[in-house]
Amino acid sequence: MTSPTPVRCAIYTRKSSEEGLDQGFNTLDAQHEACAAYVASQKHEGWRLVKDRFDDGGFSGGNTDRPALQRLLAESTRAVSA
Incomplete structure (x- = not known):
């Protein structure tokens, strides 16, 4: 059986x-x-939670000018290109 x-x-x-x-x-x-529990429930599918948290408290969802969202997008772009 493959991993x-x-x-x-x-x-x-x-x-x-x-x-x-x-x-x-x-x-x-x-x-x-709640989200971490769901990721853990998918461990058998290979899902692994990254250590960093991306939390934006006090920011409207009306635009993307949110520090943690921008950091997440930047890190995901780096991960894909690596």
Whole structure:
């Protein structure tokens, strides 16, 4: 039996307001936890979670001017061209 092809998975989370982000466990954490659990459930398919987090708290979804989103896009482009 062959091993599945590894699939690197990144999680991007966003919340449009900063309200509640100062809590010990906030909505970005909850989003990340849910997505990480799904990635873990696909381990048999070769899915692996990257270590970096891509969280944009307090940024509107109305445009792509979000630091973590831009960092994720840049890193994914580098990974594809490598």
